[in-house]
Amino acid sequence: MSASTSSSCLHCGTPVADPARGAFCCAGCEAVHGLLVDQGLTRYYALARGAVLPATSVERVRSHAWLEPLRTAAEATASPLCALELDVQGIHCAACVWLMNELFRRTPGGAGFTVNPALGKVCMRWRPGVFDVERFVCEVERFGYAFGPSRKTTPRPSRDLVVRLGICAAATMNVMLFSFSFYFGLSPGDGSTFSLFTWGSLLLATVVVLVGGWPFFRAAQRGLARGLLHLDVPIALGITLVYALSVVQTLQHRGDHAYLDTLCTFITLMVLGRWLQQRVLDRNRRFLLEDDGSDALVVRRREGATVAVVPAPRVGAGDTLLVAPGDLLVVDATLSQAGRFSLDWITGEPEPRTFPAGETVPAGAFNAGRSAVEARATQSFQQSVLPVLLAARPEGERRSGSARFFDALARYYVVTVLTLAAMGTLLWMHAGVHRAVDVAVALLVVTCPCALGIAIPLAHELVHAGLRRKGVLVRAPDLLDRLVRVRTVLFDKTGTLTLGRLDLVEPRHPGQLSPEIRDLVYSMTAGSNHPVSRCLAKALAGAGARVAAPVQPEEIPGCGLELVRGGRRHRLGAPGWAVPGAAAEPGVTLLSVDGQLLARFVTREAVRPGAQREVLRLRAAGLDVWLLSGDARTRVEEFGRALGLSGDRVLGELSPADKAAVVARVDRRDTLFIGDGVNDSLAFAAAFAAGTPAVDRPVMPGKSDVFFLGESLESLGELLLAAQSLRSVVRRILAMAFAYNAGAVTVAMLGLATPLGAAVAMPASSLAILLATTAWLAGRRGVATAAPKLHEVAA
Amino acid sequence: MNVLVIQVFASLMLVLLAVVGLLYSVKHGDHEHADRLSLLPLEDDEGD
Numbered sequence: 001m002s003a004s005t006s007s008s009c010l011h012c013g014t015p016v017a018d019p020a021r022g023a024f025c026c027a028g029c030e031a032v033h034g035l036l037v038d039q040g041l042t043r044y045y046a047l048a049r050g051a052v053l054p055a056t057s058v059e060r061v062r063s064h065a066w067l068e069p070l071r072t073a074a075e076a077t078a079s080p081l082c083a084l085e086l087d088v089q090g091i092h093c094a095a096c097v098w099l100m101n102e103l104f105r106r107t108p109g110g111a112g113f114t115v116n117p118a119l120g121k122v123c124m125r126w127r128p129g130v131f132d133v134e135r136f137v138c139e140v141e142r143f144g145y146a147f148g149p150s151r152k153t154t155p156r157p158s159r160d161l162v163v164r165l166g167i168c169a170a171a172t173m174n175v176m177l178f179s180f181s182f183y184f185g186l187s188p189g190d191g192s193t194f195s196l197f198t199w200g201s202l203l204l205a206t207v208v209v210l211v212g213g214w215p216f217f218r219a220a221q222r223g224l225a226r227g228l229l230h231l232d233v234p235i236a237l238g239i240t241l242v243y244a245l246s247v248v249q250t251l252q253h254r255g256d257h258a259y260l261d262t263l264c265t266f267i268t269l270m271v272l273g274r275w276l277q278q279r280v281l282d283r284n285r286r287f288l289l290e291d292d293g294s295d296a297l298v299v300r301r302r303e304g305a306t307v308a309v310v311p312a313p314r315v316g317a318g319d320t321l322l323v324a325p326g327d328l329l330v331v332d333a334t335l336s337q338a339g340r341f342s343l344d345w346i347t348g349e350p351e352p353r354t355f356p357a358g359e360t361v362p363a364g365a366f367n368a369g370r371s372a373v374e375a376r377a378t379q380s381f382q383q384s385v386l387p388v389l390l391a392a393r394p395e396g397e398r399r400s401g402s403a404r405f406f407d408a409l410a411r412y413y414v415v416t417v418l419t420l421a422a423m424g425t426l427l428w429m430h431a432g433v434h435r436a437v438d439v440a441v442a443l444l445v446v447t448c449p450c451a452l453g454i455a456i457p458l459a460h461e462l463v464h465a466g467l468r469r470k471g472v473l474v475r476a477p478d479l480l481d482r483l484v485r486v487r488t489v490l491f492d493k494t495g496t497l498t499l500g501r502l503d504l505v506e507p508r509h510p511g512q513l514s515p516e517i518r519d520l521v522y523s524m525t526a527g528s529n530h531p532v533s534r535c536l537a538k539a540l541a542g543a544g545a546r547v548a549a550p551v552q553p554e555e556i557p558g559c560g561l562e563l564v565r566g567g568r569r570h571r572l573g574a575p576g577w578a579v580p581g582a583a584a585e586p587g588v589t590l591l592s593v594d595g596q597l598l599a600r601f602v603t604r605e606a607v608r609p610g611a612q613r614e615v616l617r618l619r620a621a622g623l624d625v626w627l628l629s630g631d632a633r634t635r636v637e638e639f640g641r642a643l644g645l646s647g648d649r650v651l652g653e654l655s656p657a658d659k660a661a662v663v664a665r666v667d668r669r670d671t672l673f674i675g676d677g678v679n680d681s682l683a684f685a686a687a688f689a690a691g692t693p694a695v696d697r698p699v700m701p702g703k704s705d706v707f708f709l710g711e712s713l714e715s716l717g718e719l720l721l722a723a724q725s726l727r728s729v730v731r732r733i734l735a736m737a738f739a740y741n742a743g744a745v746t747v748a749m750l751g752l753a754t755p756l757g758a759a760v761a762m763p764a765s766s767l768a769i770l771l772a773t774t775a776w777l778a779g780r781r782g783v784a785t786a787a788p789k790l791h792e793v794a795a
Numbered sequence: 796m797n798v799l800v801i802q803v804f805a806s807l808m809l810v811l812l813a814v815v816g817l818l819y820s821v822k823h824g825d826h827e828h829a830d831r832l833s834l835l836p837l838e839d840d841e842g843d
Binding site: 159162163166167170171174177196197204 | 807810813
């Protein structure tokens with residue numbers, strides 16, 4: 001098991017902000033840890049070596065309607081073994097692979113299981129009729145993973161770059177080995193050995209130039225064709241000139257004076273920089289399921305005597321839909337029978353609502369009941385509000401000022417370098433063409449774009465890796481550049497600052513009840529799906545309550561649970577109903593026997609761990625914090641007061657469009673919106689940056705710039721701090737690069753730098769800047785760790 | 796001289812072999828998950 005201190009989560013090692021939570025940072029971690037221990041899978045911790053990420057919520061029942069057609073198609077083949085490839089969300093290390101393999105091994109009928117953690121895919125083979133695919137999927141999802149249809153692919157540029165990098169690195173190492181012999185005195189006087197080494201170097205360098213230089217040549221050519229000057233132009237020009245000069249030297253039997261080793265190192269480093277940039281985002285994106293909106297949504301539609309699973313866009317008005325527990329209703333529909341639906345995703349209401357037969361349930365509601373409900377669609381999917389809310393945001397719409405700054409910087413850099421090279425050539429033309437070309441080559445080589453090409457991508461990679469370890473996965477390439485501009489943070493309430501479930505105000509209360517009452521309340525609540533019942537059952541089970549005898553309480557909508565036992569009427573529910581004459585109090589549930597009060601329970605919405613502290617921290621940092629919710633105004637205002645927010649910053653009963661309008665009104669290209677439901681979708685699009693802690697919900701993580709794992713929101717502060725650190729380090733890198741380039745250009749212009757000298761100075765400067773970047777970021781991490789800890793405030 | 800030629804040849808063949816290995820790995824999509832590959836001996840242990 002992972003080594004943990006008393007203040008660290010036993011599962012993921014995250015510091016536990018709330019001591020009342022015990023040894024875990026969140027309910028997700030506690031549940032997954034319990035499962036691992038119960039099932040004898042604690043080897044997971046040994047394999048993870050402390051790299052466990054916080055678990056995602058495992059409470060929500062996920063719909064597996066999408067799985068049915070895939071399983072049917074897989075089992076329709078004549079082969080004795082069926083095979084199915086699925087995408088999986090949440091794989092991050094070898095321990096995850098082991099865990100899934102182990103769970104598969106324990107499931108009867110399985111024939112083969114392969115996990116591809118790089119892509120986030122699994123391939124399973126099984127014997128039909130013995131292996132239950134859905135059961136296995138559900139079992140694995142209990143550990144915080146999520147399965148989906150196979151959609152992920154490796155982006156071609158990423159695969160392309162890794163091949164180019166591999167070829168360049170292998171060839172460059174050999175060119176270096178050849179070059180060592182020149183440095184140690186191999187000269188034209190050594191005859192055939194010299195020729196072998198120079199031609200060997202040239203051959204390998206040609207491979208590096210063609211393979212590694214190609215992306216730069218192509219980008220430069222495309223840029224020039226469109227009249228754009230970008231960083232790849234001087235890189236391509238420099239590679240061409242240095243290579244040409246080296247070929248000339250080799251042909252003149254002076255291969256020892258060529259710059260092939262420097263050229264190959266330069267190209268390899270530049271390809272490495274490109275690959276790092278690509279890889280960090282690919283990895284974070286692959287963590288999630290591919291979910292581009294409505295395509296991933298399927299529904300069960302009654303077709304005659306059968307039920308077919310069809311894509312949501314095919315639903316028309318009048319269709320009869322079967323909505324299973326956990327399924328999303330994709331259109332407004334009239335219920336054929338009573339059902340219980342959660343609207344938190346669409347309106348922000350935290351508690352599921354019971355709808356009688358004949359009532360219309362809005363699109364975006366989840367079936368929160370325990371049985372499937374039949375409903376008749378009153379509109380087509382295209383008329384539903386969902387397609388608008390699910391629509392992907394246009395790419396490149398929010399290109400940040402920072403990105404534009406780097407574009408402009410690269411442009412100016414290119415113009416400056418080319419002008420300087422031309423000036424150098426003209427200035428030294430009087431000393432002969434050969435001398436002038438030498439100066440031009442020295443200028444092109446010595447003015448290293450290492451800062452822009454390698455050091456800044458490396459800084460991004462290091463910061464992203466640090467955030468990933470803390471459960472923050474960034475999806476947008478320029479998010480960290482954008483976050484430094486953020487001055488206003490807007491939170492959704494339900495599911496974002498709260499967890500969408502209830503907690504007891506006095507958690508020790510169940511332990512103080514007599515065993516009879518404790519067991520009685522547990523017996524009544526264990527079978528109920530009402531949020532208060534779920535909260536009480538969980539607290540009572542933790543206090544040691546057991547079901548004394550099977551009971552069948554009656555659930556009376558709007559009132560509570562009633563149980564007649566031994567001739568006595570037990571009621572658990574609303575004050576005025578349980579105890580006649582008792583005053584109604586929000587959040588209070590009473591237990592009575594024949595109208596006499598036995599126990600009183602006070603519940604409140606479960607606040608996300610660290611939410612209050614995070615809001616305080618943001619406000620202390622001078623940020624303007626808002627609370628926007630679709631929930632009832634009184635509840636939102638009460639919650640806002642507990643957070644210490646002023647009245648004008650707390651808005652309730654907002655529709656998705658209202659939320660987006662508020663965000664658009666306050667946005668000065670400086671807003672960060674944190675939400676979780678599809679009702680936040682329009683606000684996501686209106687905000688300058690957007691994030692979500694709801695990785696277990698469909699669609700939303702895919703529309704976010706960043707998503708947070710685990711229940712805690714503390715990592716939001718870490719994210720903003722990381723953005724500030726990165727900006728500071730990038731500024732230092734640019735300052736260092738400017739100082740080096742100014743000095744190097746002066747020396748080269750004066751004719752004091754030979755191409756060989758420049759070829760030595762350039763990689764030396766690259767190495768220095770890379771080491772400095774690593775050291776600066778390590779120093780920043782130390783400062784961040786040493787920051788004083790804040791204390792949780794009472795609500 | 797002959798020894799050097801053989802060594803250079805061997806070196807270039809090793810480069811070629813490494814590149815072919817990389818291409819094979821990328822084609823099969825397992826170049827980024829050394830994590831999983833590191834578990835293979837462990838799976839053998841469990842099979843025993």
